[in-house]
Amino acid sequence: MPDDALEPSAVPTTPVAAQAVFGDRLPLAEEFVAILADTGISHGLIGPREAPRLWGRHVLNCAVVHELIPEAGDGQQVVDVGSGAGLPGLALAIARPDLHLHLVEPLARRTGWLSGSVAQLGLTNVTVHTARAEALWDRLHAPWVTARAVSRIVQLAEWTLPLLESGGSLLALKGSSAQEELDEARTALARLGVVDAAVERVGGHALPEPTIVLRATIGEEVDRRRFRSRQPSSAGSARRRADRPRGSRRTGTGTGDRGRRQP
Numbered sequence: 193m194p195d196d197a198l199e200p201s202a203v204p205t206t207p208v209a210a211q212a213v214f215g216d217r218l219p220l221a222e223e224f225v226a227i228l229a230d231t232g233i234s235h236g237l238i239g240p241r242e243a244p245r246l247w248g249r250h251v252l253n254c255a256v257v258h259e260l261i262p263e264a265g266d267g268q269q270v271v272d273v274g275s276g277a278g279l280p281g282l283a284l285a286i287a288r289p290d291l292h293l294h295l296v297e298p299l300a301r302r303t304g305w306l307s308g309s310v311a312q313l314g315l316t317n318v319t320v321h322t323a324r325a326e327a328l329w330d331r332l333h334a335p336w337v338t339a340r341a342v343s344r345i346v347q348l349a350e351w352t353l354p355l356l357e358s359g360g361s362l363l364a365l366k367g368s369s370a371q372e373e374l375d376e377a378r379t380a381l382a383r384l385g386v387v388d389a390a391v392e393r394v395g396g397h398a399l400p401e402p403t404i405v406l407r408a409t410i411g412e413e414v415d416r417r418r419f420r421s422r423q424p425s426s427a428g429s430a431r432r433r434a435d436r437p438r439g440s441r442r443t444g445t446g447t448g449d450r451g452r453r454q455p
């Protein structure tokens with residue numbers, strides 16, 4: 193085994209709540225947790241200390257966000273920006289086979305792992321994109337965008353609102369200070385075309401702590417010209433950060449987050 197390889201972590205026991213959240217998709221969710229505990233950790237997508245809380249803090253916490261997405265026939269599109277280890281994107285794709293998840297992640301090492309995991313799970317409702325969100329503004333549009341631990345809400349809105357169809361919503365998973373973050377951001381969000389924003393709590397019926405989601409809904413039209421000046425000329429800088437030696441990664445929140453808020 194190479195010096196920097198990590199031993200696979202023990203797969204955490206499936207909690208009772210997982211049955212309520214995933215129903216007959218529970219075996220797939222268990223397989224996803226097993227992949228996270230194995231190559232998710234050994235490939236550096238998730239911190240080794242997260243192993244015991246893969247269900248509660250990660251997979252279940254993310255999957256319950258589907259409660260904010262009403263059923264609207266098969267193939268309803270959702271773009272998950274900054275998917276990392278597939279959170280929340282893969283958890284949503286497992287919980288809701290009626291949705292089609294686009295996982296957007298600029299780091300090739302991470303999208304390689306995501307594509308392998310999608311194949312291993314046999315999921316047919318997922319497309320993986322190796323790109324920054326801003327690079328897809330002209331190509332990818334959906335009624336829903338999700339994101340966890342990618343950035344604070346105004347920066348996240350600048351990157352992701354052009355991906356929304358008219359009247360669509362950004363669902364940003366947040367921690368306990370979501371309301372303060374929203375209060376500070378209201379004026380900036382309104383300038384970007386947000387017509388309604390609120391902090392929502394989901395999953396409280398099944399989980400000890402509900403998941404906190406900052407929802408920002410746009411109006412009929414977002415003026416894309418307003419965003420152009422913020423669009424980088426290429427996604428090259430993100431690609432250049434790809435595949436850093438594992439030793440140069442941070443420690444901290446466990447999912448590649450450098451000081452950003454993590455639920």
Ligand SMILES: C[S@@+](CC[C@H](N)C(=O)[O-])C[C@H]1O[C@@H](n2cnc3c(N)ncnc32)[C@H](O)[C@@H]1O
Nearest residue numbers: 274275276279298324325340341342447448449
């Ligand atoms: C802290 S990680 C969070 C990963 C995952 N969402 C989670 O909660 O475990 C942030 C991720 O966002 C990605 N990211 C950062 N800026 C991005 C952008 N503009 N577009 C798409 N992804 C981005 C990073 O490459 C990284 O994988």
